[in-house]
Amino acid sequence: MKTKKALILTSLFSLLWMSCVNSEYLFTIPRSLRGGSKGTYCLSLRNIDHENPAGYDCQVILSLRTSEVNITSVRAVDSFYSSEPDWNQCVKFDVPSKADKYIASVTVRIDGNELFTHEEKVNVWVAKNITLIQTDKPLYKPGQTVMFRILRMDYNLLPLTNPLELITIDNPGGVRVMQWKNVDASKGLVSLEMKLSDDPILGTWNIKIHGADETYQPFKVEEYVLPKFEVKITPPTYLLPSSPTITGKVCADYTYGQPVKGSLIVRVCFGPEYYRYYNPKQKCVDIIETNFDGCQSISIPSAQLKLGVQKYPGWGSLKINATVREAATGIELNGTSTGPDLTYDPLKIDITDESDGYFKPGFPYKGKVTVTFPDGKPAPNEIIRIKAESYNIDDYWSKEFTTDASGIINFSLSDLWSNILSIHLRATAVKYEENSDTEYESYFQHMSTPNDYKTIFEWFSPSLSYIYIPTIKEKVPCDSTVDLDVIYSTDGSSVNVFTFV
Missing domain, CATH: 2.60.40.1930 (Macroglobulin (MG2) domain)
Structure with missing residues (x-):
């Protein structure tokens, strides 16, 4: 007597695996089908036991009927012939066009004898245009x-x-x-x-x-009239608690490009959203200019907005509202600007190199420090201390540099320590290091000390020998010759001559 085993897995596919003695059968059909499209079922047969040595006929009967009213929507009968004991076939069938939950019933017969019958729930969905x-x-x-x-x-x-x-x-x-x-x-x-x-x-x-x-x-x-002029506000590019003044610019131009003459009212506020509910003492500053002639620069002492004072919220955005009144007609138009946010990082420091964070013993390590202001512009003439140390030793290397006009420092570490696996680099803006001699009173928020960290690792070499080929930065014609100073390290016990192509 033959015994059967069945395993049903619920996933994206309905899957049936059965075995009978040494024969195995695998049937799959998608769990979810798109209505009105072509679906696909697949049948795999392994070690088929059949009486005719020349081959066998396989018949697959697939039907889809609704689970509630028991009406068959699709019935497909497919016949195949195979002489191989192992056989695979995938067949397309028509999916019902109506979205519903269906019961998929499959019957497989070999030479007219039923191999297995199984039912599984499938979902048919209709794609909307x-x-x-x-x-x-x-x-x-x-x-x-x-x-x-x-x-x-x-x-x-x-x-x-x-x-x-x-x-x-x-x-x-x-x-x-x-x-x-x-x-x-x-x-x-x-x-x-x-x-x-x-x-x-x-x-x-x-x-x-x-x-x-x-x-x-x-x-x-709607009945509307296009505005004759537009109010534009240029706020400061960044905001620090140490900023002595807040500067900006308000301009108003006609659609044909000429400046607007009239009067200007500017209100500048600082604080988090809904700051009035958070701190009623927070104040705004108003500026009135009666002789407005197209553009007006504004400058407000930060103390008037309590910028960076510890007793007030230490975060928030700058909000500027400007109203321009045209002298000839009395027409008023508004402009609004939100931002920038208050930041406590006066500089951004970034340590990079061209060696992907690795160093080679015996060769100088070349790195680069880029320093920018909060708005991304280069920060020239900033004193940066670069420190290198390793956990393996007590010694360290430290030196101060000044950024160039592009806010960049190129540095080199030569005479690196021996027998170390990693070096930790730190770049710090000296001017902003915390100390007791700050020029601001203690009730002001203190800014962060700008710095950046980077760990570089020893390049692995089984022979403990290294080679350095410098990067060619300029364009070189094809089939041309380039002279390079190639550095090679060795322990001194042997000297090798080689050619690099």
């Missing part, structure tokens, strides 16, 4: 022409070309004012337009697509 409606602008004035395009795509993002049954435009009252029927979409993209009357209903209108791909796109119709 994508419909996009785009107007040439979101806001229209009375009498203007509303132009829009429609693009429909299927699940694979391929354009749909079947006609659109009905397209309508409704006014804010829900009244249909325009419609198109059976619109040709053979090219995939549909372009339509509608001219507004001189006295339309103001408000939100809707472009609607009716049918299976029903959707809508709103647009507004």
Whole structure:
């Protein structure tokens, strides 16, 4: 008597594995199927026991029926012939177009004898088409022409070309004012337009697509006048608690480029969002300029905003609001700027090298320190202390450098210690090291000391010999010869002559 074993795994696939004596059978079908598409099931047979030595017939019967009403939606019968004991086959079948939970039933017969029958639940989902409606602008004035395009795509993002049954435009009252029927979409993209009357209903209108791909796109119709000028605010690029003043700039220009003359009111505030609820004592500073002539620089002592004072919030953003009033007409326009945030890091230091963080004993290690301000601009003439040490020894190396005009320091470590596996580098901005002689009173927030750390490791060499080939930074023509100073280290017991190509 033959015994059977079955193992069902629930995952992305419904999987059935069975064995009968020495024969094995594997059947897989996706757990989730897209409605209206082609699904695929796969059957693998191993060590098939059959009576006919010439081969065997395999028949697979697959059916999908709904779990509730027990109506079969798909029934596929596939027959195969094979003379091999090991056999694999994947077959496509039609997936029902209706989304529902189905019971997939599979029966496999070998030479008319049932090999196995199994049922498993599968889920069929229907992919929705994508419909996009785009107007040439979101806001229209009375009498203007509303132009829009429609693009429909299927699940694979391929354009749909079947006609659109009905397209309508409704006014804010829900009244249909325009419609198109059976619109040709053979090219995939549909372009339509509608001219507004001189006295339309103001408000939100809707472009609607009716049918299976029903959707809508709103647009507004309003009476508006384009502003004649624009207010622009240039805030400081960064903000430190040690900044003695806060500077910025406010400009107002007409659309044709000329400066606006009139008056200016500027309000500058600092603090976290909703700071008034956090600390009622936080104050803003107002600036009034009656003879505004297109641009005005502003400068406010930081003390007036309690910037960096410990009793006030030590974080937040700078907020600037400017109102420009045109002298000729009295028209007022506003401009607003938020940021930058207060930072306690006056400099950013970055240690890099061209050796990917490795050093070779006997060769100088060459590194680079880049120093920038919080806004990313180079920080020249900054004194930076570079320190190198290793946990293996008590000695250390330290030296101070000054950044060049690009905020860069190139340094070299020669005569490296022997028998060390790693070196720890630290670069520190000397001017900002914490000490008791700070020029600011104790109730001010203290800034962080800018520094950066990097650990470099010894390059591994089984022979304890190393070679250094310098980087060629300039362009070199093909088939040309370049002279390089190649450094080679050895223990001195032997000298080798070699050629590098």
